Amino acid sequence: MHPILENRQRLTFYLLAWLPIAALLTVILKRDPASWLESILVAAPLSLLYAFMCLSAWYVCLTAPMRGQSWARSIGTLGAGAALASGVWALLGEVWALSLDPWMVVPELGEHFLTQAATVFVIGMLLFLLAAAAHYLLIAVDEYREAEKRTLEMQVLAREAELRALRAQIDPHFLFNSLNSISALTVSDPRGARRMCLLLADFLRSSLVLGAQKEIPVSDELRLVESFLDIEKVRYGNRLSVVRNVDPNCHGCLVPPLLIQPLVENAIRHGIAPLVDGGTIRMDVQREGKTLEIVLENPVDSGGGPIAKDGAGLGLENVRSRLAKLFANEALVAVSQEDSKFQIRLRFPCIQFGETR
Amino acid sequence: MNPIRIVVADDEELARSLVREYLRESLDIQIVAECANGFQAVKAVTELKPDLLLLDIQMPRLDGFEVLDLVGRETNVIFITAYDQYAIRAFDVRAVDYLLKPFSAERLAEALDRARQKIARGESTAPAALVTEARAPGTKSDRVLIRDGSEVHVIPIAKIDYVEAQDDYVCYRAEGKRLLKQQTLADAEAVLDASRFVRIHRSYILNVDRLAKLELYAKDSHAAILRDGTRLPVSRSGYSRLNALIG
Numbered sequence: 001m002h003p004i005l006e007n008r009q010r011l012t013f014y015l016l017a018w019l020p021i022a023a024l025l026t027v028i029l030k031r032d033p034a035s036w037l038e039s040i041l042v043a044a045p046l047s048l049l050y051a052f053m054c055l056s057a058w059y060v061c062l063t064a065p066m067r068g069q070s071w072a073r074s075i076g077t078l079g080a081g082a083a084l085a086s087g088v089w090a091l092l093g094e095v096w097a098l099s100l101d102p103w104m105v106v107p108e109l110g111e112h113f114l115t116q117a118a119t120v121f122v123i124g125m126l127l128f129l130l131a132a133a134a135h136y137l138l139i140a141v142d143e144y145r146e147a148e149k150r151t152l153e154m155q156v157l158a159r160e161a162e163l164r165a166l167r168a169q170i171d172p173h174f175l176f177n178s179l180n181s182i183s184a185l186t187v188s189d190p191r192g193a194r195r196m197c198l199l200l201a202d203f204l205r206s207s208l209v210l211g212a213q214k215e216i217p218v219s220d221e222l223r224l225v226e227s228f229l230d231i232e233k234v235r236y237g238n239r240l241s242v243v244r245n246v247d248p249n250c251h252g253c254l255v256p257p258l259l260i261q262p263l264v265e266n267a268i269r270h271g272i273a274p275l276v277d278g279g280t281i282r283m284d285v286q287r288e289g290k291t292l293e294i295v296l297e298n299p300v301d302s303g304g305g306p307i308a309k310d311g312a313g314l315g316l317e318n319v320r321s322r323l324a325k326l327f328a329n330e331a332l333v334a335v336s337q338e339d340s341k342f343q344i345r346l347r348f349p350c351i352q353f354g355e356t357r
Numbered sequence: 358m359n360p361i362r363i364v365v366a367d368d369e370e371l372a373r374s375l376v377r378e379y380l381r382e383s384l385d386i387q388i389v390a391e392c393a394n395g396f397q398a399v400k401a402v403t404e405l406k407p408d409l410l411l412l413d414i415q416m417p418r419l420d421g422f423e424v425l426d427l428v429g430r431e432t433n434v435i436f437i438t439a440y441d442q443y444a445i446r447a448f449d450v451r452a453v454d455y456l457l458k459p460f461s462a463e464r465l466a467e468a469l470d471r472a473r474q475k476i477a478r479g480e481s482t483a484p485a486a487l488v489t490e491a492r493a494p495g496t497k498s499d500r501v502l503i504r505d506g507s508e509v510h511v512i513p514i515a516k517i518d519y520v521e522a523q524d525d526y527v528c529y530r531a532e533g534k535r536l537l538k539q540q541t542l543a544d545a546e547a548v549l550d551a552s553r554f555v556r557i558h559r560s561y562i563l564n565v566d567r568l569a570k571l572e573l574y575a576k577d578s579h580a581a582i583l584r585d586g587t588r589l590p591v592s593r594s595g596y597s598r599l600n601a602l603i604g
Contacts, residue, residue, distance in 0.1 A: 176439035177369070180458035184375035235369055273368070276394045276417045301417070 002058055003138040010138070015051060021127065022047035028123075029116060034106040041100065042113070046093050050124065053085050054131035061135045078132055086124025090117050170207060171265065175200075181235050196234050203227040210257040215326070217353070218285060218292070219251035225261050225283075232268055239278025240268065246285045253292045253350035256322045263296050263319065263344055271298030271342060292350040297343045316344070323348055360387040361469075361476060364405065366398035366424065367413035367437065372458070376411055376437075379462045383469065395419025396509055402428040403507040409453070409472050414438040419502065419509065425450055427504040433475055435468050498548060501529060503536045510536055519589060520545050520554075520562040555602050557581060557595035565603055571596075 004010045025043040030036065060081035064074040097113035113120075178200055185193035206224050210216050229242055260283075267281050279299035286293045316335065323331035323346065331348040363380070365388055367373050373391050380386050390401035394417040402410060402424075410432050414421035422443075425434055436447045439458040447455045453475055454468035501517065503510045518530045522542040529536045529545075538545075546554070546562055557563045567583045571591065574580045579591040581599075591599065 173439040176458050177372075180375065180439065180460075181369070181371045183459040184371040184378070187378055188374060235371065237370055273415065274417045276396075 002055065003135065003142055004055060004058075014134075018047055018051040025120075025123070028119060029113070031106060031109075031112050034104070038104060038106070038109070042093075042097055042109070046089070046096065049092065050085075050089050050127065053089060054128055056085065057081065057128060057132040058135045058139075061132055061139060066136060066140070078129065082125045082128035082132070085128045086121050089124045090121045093117075093120055170204070171269075174265065177235060178231055185234075192234070196231065199227060199231050199234070203231060207258060207261070213257055215254040216257045217251060218253045218255055221255055221257065221260050222246065222251075222285070224258070225264050228261050228264060236268070236272060236278060239275070240272050241278070241280045243280055243282045245283070247287050250285050250287045250292055250350065252352045253287070254352065255292075256326060259319060259322065259346075260294060260296075266316075267296055267298035267342075271300050274301045275299060287350055290349055291347055294346040295343065297341060299340050300337065300342045301340070319346070360385050361409055361473065362387050362389045362405065362407045363409045363411060364388075364390045364392065364398065364401045364407040365411045366392040366395070366401075366416065366421075367411075368393050368416045369413075372413065372437075376465070379465050382462075383466070385473075386469065393417075395421075395424045398424045399427050399504060399509050400507040402432055403504065408433065408476050409469075410434045412436055414440060414443055422446065422450070423502055427502055427509060433472055435472065501538070501545075501548065503529065503538045505536070512536065514550060514553075515566075517549075517554075517564055518567045518583065518585070518587070519564060520549070522560040552602075555595070555598050557589065557591045557599055559592060561589050561595075563589060563599075565599070568599075568603075571599075 004014050022044055025047055026036070026039045029043050030039040060078060064077035066074070094110065094113055094117065098110040101107065101109045178196065182193050182196045182200075185196060203224070206220075206227060210220055210224060229240075232240055264281065264283070272278050272281065282295070282297040284293070284295040284297075286295075316333070320331075320333045323333060327348045332346070334345040334347075336343050336345075363386055365373055365376050367376070370393075373393075377388065377391075380388060389405050389407055390397075392398040392401050396418050398410070398412065398416070399419065401407070410425075410428075412421045412424060412434050414436055415438065416424075419427070421434075421436060421438070425432070433453050434450075435454045435456060436443065436452050437456045437458060437460070441457055444455050453472045456464060456468060499514050501512045501514060503512065512529060512531045516531045520542065521528045521530070523537070525539060526537045527540050527542055527545045529538065542556075542560065542562065546556055549562060553566065554562050554564055563581060563583075567585075569582045569584045572580045572582060577593055579596050581589045581591050583589065
């Protein structure tokens, strides 16, 4: 759409800008013995006409864009457009003067206009170029706004994707089951219920805060794992026990957020939950020089309990692709199962804050 | 009036305690057993014959649907779960109700009212066939469950040699044992993996991994010899099905 015609406010401003031009034209066209009224009668309609003719500068601006074309060519296009518009305008001015001639007190208006035609033509050229400049400016402004809007939209989209990913990472059934536990505790153990609410809030808040970051220190991730385990301990009671073996040297290593917690969640859902008496999850976080190794081990029901494979593979795929994005082929994800023991081993370079990759 | 006798099965102690607390107010209800896994649930239901079963779906050993598959014929069931994706299956097995965790005391009371009406009308739940059919499409189980009294046998499908129809029962042969399950051979066939099991005869389904050789023993009639020497009859259509499978 035309940047001036589509906008009522801009159109009003544009036409107001033509008032002094019309006045100037009136002065130029004034014949000495004749009245000012005659001169206005010629200049005013011509100005209005040219105001609209100059809107066509937009098309010229489009065919001669500021970028991506040689200056010479743009100037040529603009000059030709201006000459054409101005020529037509001067011609129409002469026709108008001639047609007014019979009504005038002082005769030979047509002849007089002809003596001024060169001036009118030059003014027309200049006005057209001025209009073109104004159009260029408006086009640039509109482009800038459009780009700003697009950037904003992109940001919103990226944010949405992030939230969607996060929602997918937090299993809704974990929430429903936890809420059910709170509901059960409210009467029998109100303090326990309150504690569970706080644990849940703590876990949700940390996963939102951490999840929004690109990388976090292992220590933060492990805190998230602990707050998750606190909640699961309430649900599973004695059936769930955890043995941790964490090298304090690892605390500063950077990992993508929510890397270990979903693996622990899987270990409980697919390892501990199907076992009548539960079991022990082992979590090892060790560092060998520049390499970080995370090993998670959980028992599985070798007697073939209900097989619930839903999501296990997907979660692992997620871990793989995220590590690959950060460390390319330096990351290793290994899964093994022997008898009733399931193990996931992650190895990737330990990079601390401020270090370059 | 006799109290309604209920078995509660959920692997989480807290979840069971919630049900217990909700039911304390209902004087016509008596909890006769609490179970923490599927095996216990099957045992409790077969031994105690409760009027109603409050059943969690995600449990160790046997899930709620498997429990119902094993005991379901005479038991009314209310499913209690955090998962809403089983609602349609629950409807298919004609569950009395389907409660989503967390649930209110009122919601449980509503479900119990439904159960009372159903018990008063003397209706029982799903016929066995319906339970089998209710398995989600495309998900073949990798094991067969057989109840023997209050005991449950779990047979991994790969261990099955062949299946034989015997009157109202189907006999599974696996690891030298014979186990009877009350179902039709067509039901058994629907559960077994078609890329490995083939109906070779009106009364037999064979695990093709066990086949040693085929013998022509009369005109148009074959016998399958298994690796352990067992001979099974093969009908003419069974022969062509077998050929189609093993080429």
